[in-house]
Amino acid sequence: MPTALAPRDYSLTGPENRRAGERGLADAEWYTCLIPRSRLKELMQRRDGPAIRDTLLWFALLIITGTLGCLTWGTWWTILPFTVYGVLYGSCSDSRWHESLHRTAFKTVWMNDALYELASFMVLRESVPWRWSHTRHHTDTIIVGRDPEIAVPRPPDLLGLALSFFSLKSGPREFHRMTLHSFGRLTPGEATYIPEIERPKVYRNARIYLAIYLAVIATGVATRSFLPLMLVGFPSFYGAWLLLVFGLTQHAGLAEDVLDHRLNCRTVYMNPVLRYLYWEMNYHVEHHMFPLVPYHALGHLHQELKADMPKPYDGLWAAYREIIPTLLRQTKDPAYHVQRLLPASARALGSTPQPAS
Amino acid sequence: MWIDAVNAADIAREDVLRFDLGERTFALYRTQDDRYFATDGLCTHAKVHLAGGFVLDQVIECPKHNGRFNFTTGQAMGAPACVNLKTYPTKVEAGRLWVNIA
Numbered sequence: 001m002p003t004a005l006a007p008r009d010y011s012l013t014g015p016e017n018r019r020a021g022e023r024g025l026a027d028a029e030w031y032t033c034l035i036p037r038s039r040l041k042e043l044m045q046r047r048d049g050p051a052i053r054d055t056l057l058w059f060a061l062l063i064i065t066g067t068l069g070c071l072t073w074g075t076w077w078t079i080l081p082f083t084v085y086g087v088l089y090g091s092c093s094d095s096r097w098h099e100s101l102h103r104t105a106f107k108t109v110w111m112n113d114a115l116y117e118l119a120s121f122m123v124l125r126e127s128v129p130w131r132w133s134h135t136r137h138h139t140d141t142i143i144v145g146r147d148p149e150i151a152v153p154r155p156p157d158l159l160g161l162a163l164s165f166f167s168l169k170s171g172p173r174e175f176h177r178m179t180l181h182s183f184g185r186l187t188p189g190e191a192t193y194i195p196e197i198e199r200p201k202v203y204r205n206a207r208i209y210l211a212i213y214l215a216v217i218a219t220g221v222a223t224r225s226f227l228p229l230m231l232v233g234f235p236s237f238y239g240a241w242l243l244l245v246f247g248l249t250q251h252a253g254l255a256e257d258v259l260d261h262r263l264n265c266r267t268v269y270m271n272p273v274l275r276y277l278y279w280e281m282n283y284h285v286e287h288h289m290f291p292l293v294p295y296h297a298l299g300h301l302h303q304e305l306k307a308d309m310p311k312p313y314d315g316l317w318a319a320y321r322e323i324i325p326t327l328l329r330q331t332k333d334p335a336y337h338v339q340r341l342l343p344a345s346a347r348a349l350g351s352t353p354q355p356a357s
Numbered sequence: 358m359w360i361d362a363v364n365a366a367d368i369a370r371e372d373v374l375r376f377d378l379g380e381r382t383f384a385l386y387r388t389q390d391d392r393y394f395a396t397d398g399l400c401t402h403a404k405v406h407l408a409g410g411f412v413l414d415q416v417i418e419c420p421k422h423n424g425r426f427n428f429t430t431g432q433a434m435g436a437p438a439c440v441n442l443k444t445y446p447t448k449v450e451a452g453r454l455w456v457n458i459a
Contacts, residue, residue, distance in 0.1 A: 027403060041372065044411040102423050107413075128436075135422045135437045139403055197439055292411045292420055 007334055008144050010153040012189040016145025020257070025143045031260040032289060033308040035301075040290065043297045043304075046107035050296040051099075054276065055115060058096070062088050066231055073227055082230060086239025087277075090167070093122035094243040095279035095295075101134055104294040105279075121209060123243070124167065124174045124236040126181065128202045129190055136193045141288055142256050142264040148189060152252045154334035156327040161248075167240040181206035242277065249319045250284045253326035253338050261288040263340050267302065267312040268319045285309060310340040358459045365393060365454040373417055373428075375408030378458065383445070384408050385454060386428045388415065393447045394428050395456045401426075401433065401440035 009016045020026045065088060068081035097119035099105040103112040120127035133148045140146035152161065163169040177187060184203045186194060194202065212232075219228040226234075254264045265285040275282060283298035286305060293301050306312070313319040322338060329336050360378060368374045368387040375398055376383045382398030384407040398406055400419040409420035417428045424438030431442035446457040 037372075038369070041369075041411070046413065103418075103425070104423070131436055135402075138422055195439055198436060290420070291423060292418060 007155055008153070010144055010150055012145060012148055012192045014145060017192075018145070020140070020143050020145045023257070025140070025257055025259065026146050027139055028259050030141075030289075031262065033305045035290075035304050039304060040293075043290075043301050044292045044294075045297075046104065046294060047296070048107045048111065050294075051105040051111070051115075054279070055096070055105075058088065058092060069230065070227065073225075073230075082235075082238075085231075086235040087242050088239070089122055089235035090237065090239025091242035091246070092277050093119040094247065095277070095281050097123045097125060097130075098134075098281060099279050099295050101131055102291055104292065121212070122236065124171060126174070126178060126202065126205055126209065128198055128205055129177070129181070129186075129194060132190075132194045132198065138288065138291060141261060142251055142254070142258075144256050148193065150251070150256075151247060152327065154256075154337075155331045158327070158331065161244075161327075164244050165241040167237045171237055171240075178206045178209055182210050245316065246274075246278050246281065248323060249282070249313070249316065253323050253330070254340065255337050260342075261285050262308075262310055262342060266319060267309065268316065269312055269314055270316065274316075308343060308345055310342055359448075359455045359457050362395075362454050362456045365449045365452055368393070368454070371412050371414075373408050373410060373412050375406055376456070381458070382406065383456060383458070384417065384428070385447075385456070386412060386417065393449060393454055395445040395447050396426070396428050396431055396442040400424055400438065401442055402437045407442075 062085065065081045065085035069078055069085055072078040072081060096115055100112045100116035100119060103109060105115060106112050117127055120130060137147050137149040142150055160169045180187065181202050186199065186202065216228050216232045220226060249266050249268050251264055258264055262285055265288050267285045268282045270278065270282045280295040280298045281287060283302050286298050286301045290301060326338055362376050362385060363374060368385055370387055371389045372387060374385045376385050384396050384398045386394040398408065400407055402419065402424045403421060405419055405421040407417050407419055411418045415427050415429045416425050416434065418425050419438065422437050425434040426432065426438055426442045427434060431444040433439055433441050448455045
């Protein structure tokens with residue numbers, strides 16, 4: 001167990017990986033709330049309409065704010081449109097990336113895949129490695145040594161977290177990996193979850209990403225202007241802060257190595273504007289428990305499950321009132337974590353609905 | 358070997374049902390136009406029962422990682438599903454769904 005003197009090894013190739021397997025935490029069966037199959041089937045239904053509407057609005061907002069940024073370039077006024085543009089580009093792309101990765105945003109498959117490729121580039125995540133990384137995250141959510149997407153390993157790196165508000169920690173890492181991939185290589189951790197058959201796509205896409213970035217830089221040099229980079233590339237950094245504000249609420253400070261998403265995910269109530277920007281990922285327990293349910297149905301799923309869930313947080317402020325003190329305490333006591341209170345109705349782990357046989 | 362599996366009507370239209378036989382587990386499907394199919398019950402990507410998944414037309418989507426398979430052919434339709442599913446012949450007799458698990 002973690003102690004103040006012995007932080008855990010969060011790599012996927014270290015002793016914690018083997019230990020997770022020995023403890024039955026790898027590729028394990030997770031707690032599932034009961035919901036009638038007929039109702040779940042209704043909630044899993046795919047639709048194109050909501051995501052087309054939301055995506056067109058997103059594109060329109062990007063075009064409007066980007067155009068205003070260009071028109072005001074060279075004046076202090078440019079800060080305003082580029083602040084909004086950056087958030088739309090560097091933060092909203094995260095939730096679009098996420099939902100289209102699961103192919104639940106649209107009913108039409110190619111629309112999901114097209115949005116996924118675009119949003120992957122915008123959020124600075126290579127599409128193929130991150131698809132496999134996120135697949136593992138759903139298999140082994142916050143299992144140390146297995147989950148490559150644990151955002152806040154203990155003890156928390158507070159400086160690293162501060163830098164992450166502008167992707168100054170993850171951004172250079174992503175460019176390093178992109179360069180590595182462009183030379184036909186993976187990191188040792190990636191090699192544990194990206195199958196051989198997918199690796200040529202990793203290398204090809206990395207070369208495409210780098211070619212785009214080089215083209216944007218060349219345009220900036222040719223025009224002697226930073227403006228091209230303000231529109232493509234740099235927003236992944238200066239616009240990333242809301243991504244972190246949203247993203248930390250998902251798992252930060254909660255339990256590690258538990259097979260119950262109610263204990264290691266948060267559901268946070270948010271207003272409609274934030275839910276639009278975040279594409280309903282505030283219903284994070286529900287999403288992890290039933291990843292086939294599209295974003296636009298997660299609110300309904302929440303209503304079905306909430307009696308068997310811990311109390312949701314009443315907003316970002318309520319979540320951060322818990323997260324900040326917890327992370328500060330974890331810097332001195334890495335074993336400390338928030339213990340979510342389960343309702344009395346909770347069933348034992350593994351007691352999923354029984355099949356017909 | 359043909360096995361008498363379930364009442365055909367127990368599977369809802371455009372849905373899937375789990376069927377266990379000893380150590381083996383299968384997924385049984387019924388299409389919108391009342392055709393029946395059977396595949397191995399676990400996703401080829403991870404050990405997850407497909408019966409918890411979502412059926413749309415002739416595609417089953419794994420409930421854990423959204424891996425997609427054409428359940429009429431077993432074909433894997435893209436990452437994270439990269440290995441095809443094994444399929445089994447079916448027939449309906451007197452309202453019962455039979456599966457040839459040989």
